[in-house]
Amino acid sequence: MNATSATGTGAQNPVFKTGHRAKAPRDLVWRMWTEAEHLVRWWGAAGCTVGKCDLDLRVDGSFHYQLMFPNGMEVWGKFVFREITAPDRLVVLNGFSNPEGDFAASPFPGDWPRQMLTVITFKDLGDETEISLTSEPFNATVAQQATFAATMPSMFGGWGGTFARLDDHLKDHAN
Secondary structure: OOOOOEOOOOOEOOOEEEEEEEOOOHHHHHHHHHOHHHHHHHOOOOOOEEEEEEEOOOOOOEEEEEEEOOOOOEEEEEEEEEEEEOOOEEEEEEEEEOOOOOEOOOOOOOOOOOOEEEEEEEEEOOOOEEEEEEEEEOOOOHHHHHHHHHOHHHHHHHHHHHHHHHHHHHHOOOO
């Protein structure tokens, strides 16, 4: 799917796009995204910690995780890997989940899509890596697409905090 694709509802699918330049070589950045011992240290928005983290890095495998917020709230999420092209690209279906690992409704207000199709690419820039991320609702209703589109501004903040946490973790693994 791309920015002009439809979901079967006849409506245009909103597409969220963001990116980040990490000050680390691509192979190291790839490991941070694909190894559980690293994901537990940086994954999630600023202020979160990862409780549970199960990673089965293979096509149709998953990354199932628990995020704990300082206010006591916990949120579960899941990625199902659709494509893994090391060290260039990950394609996942992702969304909120329950503790058992089933995709579930969002814990936040609004009619949020159950799943998003997300593509993450890693471009080698020598000592740095350009990370590009696109995400769009998958098999979503018109109402779910509208919620996704309306929350895009907050997604930039969430991903900004996540990328900042990645940068902090990468500093711990510099040469």
